Amino acid sequence: MQWASLAAVALLAQNAAGQAMLRFACSQLVVDRVDPIVNPGQIYTPHLHQIVGGNSFNISMLEDPAAHDLPAKSTCTSCSFREDLSNYWTAVMFFKARNGTYKRVPQTGNGGPQGRLLNKGGLDIYYMKSGRVTSFKPGFRMIAGNAANKVDSSVSKSNICHRCWTSTSDSPFVGGAPCSGSDTVGIPYDKKCKMIRQTIIFPHCWDGKNLDSPDHQSHVAYGQGGGATGGGACPSTHPVKLPQIMYELMWDISKFVADSSIWPTDGSNPFVYSMNLGGSAAHGDYVFGWKGDTLQKAMDNNCNLDNSCPSAGITKQSNSVYDACTVGQQAPEPVDGWLSSLPLGSLAVRGE
Template sequence: MHVKSLTGFLLLAQKVHAAQTVLRFGCSQVVIERLDPLVNPGANPSPHVHQVHTLQNAFNALIPAESDVSQLANCTTCSFSEDLSNYWTANLYFKARNGTYKRVPQIPNRFLDGEVGGMTIYYTSPYDGSKSTAFKPGFRMLAGNADQRATGGVTKWNAICFRCYNAKNFGGDDRAPCSDSKVDSVSLPTKACPGGIRTTIRFPTCWNGKDLDSPDHMSHVSYPATKTFEENGPCPATHPVKLPQLMFEVIWDTASFNDKSLWPADGSQPFVFSTGDSTGYGQHGDYVFGWQEGVLQKAMDAGCFGASCKALKTQAFTAANKCAVPDTVREPVEGWIPRLPGQV
């Protein structure tokens, strides 16, 4: 095991209530393709490329509504082997001065070796020590808006932000995400980032208590009525059930793209999401719950912290990385390509 300076984890540890649970674990990326069973169910291909961190047999163009994916899958790329959820986000690409694109890889940001690309997942219980209700089988939701290109939206709840690392190994910066406007931004950084770009996506933490999904995949859940989750903001009366805070953390390895001779001639930032978004305001995350029955609630009640939890089973990445999903779209998404897949 080797310890890295990572993404607010140490600061978070100082603030955690004695009875609070903070699960923090890695999931290897399993496939890069244009499928989106949440927003574009049944479409093959969907409009833009996603990086998927998920489980075999359960990620497809269509996941039937209210399906318990933990009953459909037989493996997971995550270090907690009982977590068979689907997690996916839009990919980041570099657009060179000549107009070609190349996918930006992810830096594994875990305490344990072996993760391939991927992201770090957080499940956090309320900071005031109160209980949260784990998601139910069939639950799904969306955070962010792929079409957003200006300030506003979920950024008011510190839901999405970026950080530019000035050095390798996360720049020695362990402040919590979205905590400091001097180092965090709600749009993509405009300067070269030698240590990469971190993006964090926080999901809603309040639920109406009855619907597993909604037509827009957002209306059945809500952010706090006032303040933020970290500030113990109360849930609105329409969505009274407290959920764990789910957060995605991805660190994009931009170091190999910092040659300014490749950047646009006007010096503007060259990174663009697979949606065609060069602002970053359209960053978003998709979630389909898939923990095995009762396991997440048990962990949230146990006061677990980090990537080890006596209430949960773990697996090495030598096993997790054997979990595979076939690429059913079969189009170029890697290397230098003339345009973003699915984009004109």
């Protein structure tokens, strides 16, 4: 069955139950070798990330979360909702050519039955719900996935997956719901693929106490069921049901597969993430930063897709506005063009 049909049925069911989902674009704020969750206060962290969201993002923002009020300190956001000053980041996909050089894979906005999202690099964000949910609290952060994972079978395909697109267009949109059917944990590398869609679904159950945990995951958990459903029932250890966050990224690999002179001849997968690892190491980081209670109101008032929602006080910006929200690298280094090696290496404290 076509995903368009599935989505239409799902949206009708959601509307009938008085439920909806936010789905919006975020352009790249910066591509930088920093990670304030895992490596606070440090630059040239082990691998490169692409970051989106509020422009107060910096390496020390979580050393004292109470002192870093994202909505107050950010003057713009690279996401389409003006009130969302959160930060979201993922690893970066590279193509490794036959001669051993690397090039960052470009990205494009996603389409589908809910309409096309426009972004300059970056990713698309979903906030979904099933029943009543409680918004995140200021200072909350979490990670989905494991940047060191090398084994596909150790990853739940219902939470982290990749899909091969045989066209550079996603219309008609064919396939099942995210992370279902022929989707794989590993990165596809069939030359028939023209784009790769990456999906990361975050835990939606919280212990109700801790804004973070030592591994940045133990304070949250996945509930019953799997996939992009809005989240099932939560376990007693993590009883607070949160909005289910999903990242979607569209990597445009068409120019690489079209050039046989650079495609590897040894049968290896030329597509890797910035850890120099495959799809099982895909991961996402999240720091909550919506203004006031706007996210809670958006969930309570069934605000839908990327539309302004006056009942929640959220306003959609034009893509020219959120595209223009950028910051400079805190760990300056080349990330574009053909690179002799991936940006990998040791940590350094700011100023060293």
